[in-house]
Amino acid sequence: MYFLIKRIFDITVSFVGIIILLPVFLLIAIIIKCTSKGPVFFRQIRMGKDFKQFKILKFRTMIDNKNEEGPEISSSDDIRITVFGKFLRKYKLDELPQLVNVIGGNMSIVGPRPEVPKYVEIFKKDYEEILSLKPGITDIASLKFRKENELLTGKQDIEAVYINNILPEKIQYNKIYLKKCSFTFDLLIILKTIFTIII
Numbered sequence: 001m002y003f004l005i006k007r008i009f010d011i012t013v014s015f016v017g018i019i020i021l022l023p024v025f026l027l028i029a030i031i032i033k034c035t036s037k038g039p040v041f042f043r044q045i046r047m048g049k050d051f052k053q054f055k056i057l058k059f060r061t062m063i064d065n066k067n068e069e070g071p072e073i074s075s076s077d078d079i080r081i082t083v084f085g086k087f088l089r090k091y092k093l094d095e096l097p098q099l100v101n102v103i104g105g106n107m108s109i110v111g112p113r114p115e116v117p118k119y120v121e122i123f124k125k126d127y128e129e130i131l132s133l134k135p136g137i138t139d140i141a142s143l144k145f146r147k148e149n150e151l152l153t154g155k156q157d158i159e160a161v162y163i164n165n166i167l168p169e170k171i172q173y174n175k176i177y178l179k180k181c182s183f184t185f186d187l188l189i190i191l192k193t194i195f196t197i198i199i
Contacts (some may be wrong), residue, residue, distance in 0.1 A: 005183050010109050012017045014099040020164060028059055028093060036082045038064025042096060044072070047127070049134045054106040056114055061085025071159050072116050075152035089149065092197055098137050109134025110186040112174040115167075122163060123171055133181070138193040141173040146196055149190035188194040 018025075029040045043059040045053050062080040076083060082090070088094040103108040107114065116133035118128045145151070148166065152158040176183075 002181075006108060008173065009183070012103050014102040014110055016039060017096075018103075019098050021057065024093075025096065027119075028088070028096075031084055032060055035084045036063060037045075042094075046135065047064060047117050047120045048106050048114060049131055051116060051127075051131055053118075054101070054104075054108075054114075057100055059088055059094040059097060061088050061094050069079065071119075073162050074131045074149060075155065075158050075159060077148040078149075095137055102137065106134070108134040108136045110138055110141050110189050112177060113142055113170070119163065119167060123167065126171045126175075129178065130171065133178065138189060140168040140177050141176065143189070143192055143196055145170065145175055165186065 032040050038060055040060060042058045042062070043055045044058075046056045048054045061082060062074070062078075062085055063082060076086075085094070098107055102109060111134050112130050116126075120131075145166065151166065152161060157159045
C-alpha cells in the first residue's frame with residue numbers, strides 16, 4: 001500500500017509542480033542560454049532501482065565541455081561551474097527538472113539519491129539493498145550533506161575524498177531510510193528539505 005500511495009503522490013506532486021513552476025523553468029532556461037554556451041539541460045547516467053541505469057535530468061550549471069575530461073563530482077571552487085550555475089546549485093534549482101524523471105518512473109520525490117554507476121560498483125553489496133527502492137530527488141543524506149561541494153573545496157583529490165569519506169556515510173543514511181521509510185517519514189523529509197533550502 002505504501003508504494004502505491006507513494007507513486008500516486010509522486011505523479012501528482014510532479015505534474016502540479018511542473019505546471020506551477022513552468023514560468024520559473026522558462027526563466028532559468030533563458031538565463032542559462034544567455035549567460036553561457038551549451039544546452040539548457042544536463043543529462044548524466046545514474047543507477048536506478050534494481051541496477052537499471054537511466055539519464056538524470058538537471059539544469060546545466062557547468063560550462064559545456066563535452067570534449068574535456070573531468071571528475072563526475074565537483075567542489076564549490078570548481079572552475080567549470082558558471083556564475084549562474086552557482087546560484088542554481090545554492091538553492092537546488094538545478095534539480096527541478098528531475099520532476100520529469102519522477103513522472104517517467106525512474107525516480108521518486110523522496111528516496112536515496114541516484115549515484116553514478118562507477119561509484120555504485122565500488123559499494124555494490126551495499127547498493128543491492130539500497131537499490132531495492134527508487135532513487136529520489138531528496139533524502140536524509142541530501143539534508144546531511146547539503147553543503148557537500150564545500151566539503152570538497154580545497155581537496156587535491158576530491159574523488160578520493162568522496163569515495164573514502166563522504167559516500168560511505170551517505171550509504172549509512174540510505175540504509176536508515178530503508179528501515180524507516182513511510183509516507184509520513186517522506187513528508188517529514190520533504191518539509192525539512194524545503195526549510196533547508198529557504199534558510
